[in-house]
Amino acid sequence: MSEREMEELKRLLKESMPAMQDAELRRDLWPAMQQRLAEPAIHMPWWDWALLAAAGAVIFLFPAIVPALLYHL
């Protein structure tokens, strides 16, 4: 491909993909990103931990429950 053809190709590409108008963001996205990053991981309240522990203890004591649970899950 000659130099002239390369220039022509560049010109055609620029014509087919015009520069974006109004490319600036309307607002700063960084504060929202920082807020999202600062959000805590999922926090379980103590009563959910208590329920989980109770269910785990019953399953440990009565492992025969597991097939019945799997059947309904």
Add this chain to the structure above:
Amino acid sequence: MNKHPYVRAYLAGIAIPTVLLLLVMTVYTIIRYVYDIPVPIEKVIVFPMAAVPNAWGLWNVLYLAFLARRHFSLGLFGGALPLLLAPGGYVVTRLLAFAVPHEVYQIAPFALPVGLIVYYLVWKYFVGFLNAELGIAQFSKTSGQML
């Protein structure tokens, strides 16, 4: 993401039991055909395979249609589902004349509360998370509640 919220609610609902079904079917296949356990579970396996995932999906649709706007707890609503599924599973075993091992009836008083707790937690945290991811509802990371 405002289109077809009920379809998305259905898909979010069926996701977890569908994934767990892979685990259940793997365990079932191993114990039935590798260890030759003489319990013909395949007679009643249709219940967890077909009814349970669809029930989860429809339950989530019901939640979105009637309770999400009132900020009713998704965990409590999902936790009530075993109250329908447990009798449903029992009816299936009776209709198909499946001989339920006697031990199952002995552990039922313990299994039902554990099922309620497991469903409550799974619906509150996992289904709630999926609902939020699919844009159906907002999910609070601090309380696990739908906003």
